[in-house]
Amino acid sequence: MKKTIIVLLTQLVLGLACADTIQLETGSFVTITLPSGWSANLNTSRSNEKVYWINLISPEKNENAGKIALDRLKHGWAATEEKFIEHMSASIERLSASLKEQPVSLNELKTDNAIILYQVLVWEKIVSMITGAGLAEYKGVGVIHIRYNSGHTAMITVPIKTLDNSNELNEILNIAQNMQISMPLSENKEEESAQSSIQITQNEHGTVIGNPDISRVSLLLPSKNYKATPGALAIGRGDPGYFIGRDMVANVIMSGWFSPIYKFKYKTARDLWKKDTPKQAKNLEYLKIKEWDVMVHELEIPIKTQNTLQVTLRANLLEDGTWIDLRLSSMGIASQRADMRKALIDYINTLQVNVAEARGFHLKYTKQGVIINAPAETPGSLFIKTKSLLLQKRKTHIKTEFFLFQDSGEDIKVIAWLRPASDYHYANVKTLWDETRATLSGEGFTVIGDTDCQKTRNWDVMLYDLKTGDKRTRNVNMRASCVSGGIWVDVHFTTVDQRDSSFLRSKLLAYLKNFKVSDSHVE
Structure with missing residues (x-):
């Protein structure tokens, strides 16, 4: 009897939700069908909290038969089949050269769901950094790279003790080709490269x-x-x-x-x-x-x-x-x-x-969070109290400063525009929302459900949902604007999750409490 486990990707491991499910807290998920008698457990990397490993346990030896790396799923990109094969082939050549071994053969397996590239690296004693085990324990290691038709990619490593017995490798190849992944992919090539x-x-x-x-x-x-x-x-x-x-x-x-x-x-x-x-x-x-x-x-x-x-x-x-x-x-x-x-x-x-000397808007990380100060001649600053926010992109356009952040802890994307206060010409948040809706429609987005406009502390806030290609997920957005001192701060929040819209809207409103606009600079 086959067993199916569903792995949800997020920051916090909650443990086993039931016998067949490894559950995390939010968002995207991976469904893995295990052969009869197999089991699995999940670990996070000690050096990178974004990386998850699923250890596959075979019934024959009751020990680790393979590791699935889920880190690429956290940062999905729509890889073409040609680029995937080209990139993986180059990586394998570099690995062969660094190990001073014979050229490593690359095997290719195509299915209805995926293209799988795999190779078995064989030498007298395996390097412990690849398998996480003793130097002399294994005779080789199988490395499996998968590119699914959806564009998602993943990797599995298989420690091999008996090279003549390929049953476990074949079972893991079956696991690889049947994995199902639900996660938004970046279709914006400029954003991906940035x-x-x-x-x-x-x-x-x-x-x-x-x-x-x-x-x-x-x-x-x-x-x-x-x-x-x-x-x-x-x-x-x-x-x-x-x-x-x-x-x-x-x-x-x-x-x-x-x-x-x-x-x-x-x-x-x-x-x-x-x-x-x-x-x-x-x-x-x-x-x-x-x-x-x-x-x-x-x-x-x-x-x-x-x-x-x-x-x-x-x-x-x-x-x-x-x-x-x-x-x-x-x-x-x-x-x-x-x-x-x-x-x-x-x-x-x-x-x-x-x-370098600080010029224009000055972004600085502190132990408490992120500070963005306006230029020296302009009073005003934005403080973001979070310890999981990473800047992915920044652009300057005339008098406007644009910041793209990703909060890996909360699984929220944050886009912030900082402009001179004189640029704010809206009578109320409804006027700003009408302009936002027109822009979204022009870019091909469809707003669904009710729009909620409200005043939260000194922020004018709009909450709305966008249509997604996956009926199981919600794309919930919040636009928040605040004018203080000499600056206008306009922030756009996005989270994609399977939970209902009201929960996600409450989550974004609670997250906004971490954002404080001041009419002076902050050191």
Whole structure:
């Protein structure tokens, strides 16, 4: 008898709602049909709260037979079949090259529901970082990439102990092709590309890493040999603050995150590293290099004929409301460990941390939330009290400042416009709503149900629902406007969920309490 589990994606794990259901709190869901006797449990990543793993348990061995990664589902994008195959083939080639193995064959399976690409990586001892298990426990690992006709993508890893027995791999391939996913996809290609927001550019001084729209803090690397790696958004599990690149001359891979300071939930960097360092790491060394808190460690990776060593340097910095977390790594033979350690330390020593002068509207992260101050000559500010808000996009148009945020904790998208107060020319919220409805209709959106206009504290508020392509989901929106000091703040909130409209409208109204407009600047 087959068992079906439904996994809802959100921030908070509530546990097992019933024998066959793993339930989270909101929004999108994944339906997985398990073979007879199989079971599953769900874990979140300790290093990224947006990442969910479903562990598949086989009846034969009563142990982990595979892991389904749900992080890409949190950041869906309508991948074409051609781009999916091209991207995955390139990733597999890079993996083969880094492991110094024979070229990895790519198998393709097409079904009515999906196209599945999978390969089995085989070597004498498996790298623990891929399977999460001991180095000598497995003979290989199967990696399955799925692109569904809906455009959603997912990945499953399958640790393999007995390569001659492919029953479990075949069962998991059946699970993969029958998974059903309900989640809105980004059809806006400009918005999709903007999510990977950290820029890697070159000037006469070297390589600059950062984005002035995200943070005033940037990194300057004197080397011009550092090049960005394509697909940073996917590699970074959808985090817009993630970047990755490689210096081919120095043989260094450097990746990292630009995050709001409230994401740093530890007293010191060492507290973070204690939770986020592989158990197999050896020769740990803690250093202070200029502004950086640094840790260096080693991982032994036995590959066929030689003992390969990976040296990793972690570097953390808190500056101007921004937390920067860097990972530098280099691979070579074990006898070169001293040279590799020195090379990474020398590399981080060359990094310069720059903080740009504040101009125009100034966005800053604090331990309590986000502050947006108007330009120096204009009184007014917006404070957003939340610790799960990430800026995905920012644009300046004449006198208007546009911010696109995603609150991963509440599963709410926030678009904020900050304009001079003199631009507000509406008699009341009804006048603003009439203009909003006309704009939505012109862009192909259909408003359904009742529209609720009200006054909440100093905000004029409109609540309305938009028609979705999925009858099971609701697209609930709220428009809130406030004029204070010299600025007009106009905010648009959107949440997509399966719960009823009245509940979601109450949720957005409660969320608005986190937004405070002041007639002066806030430090």
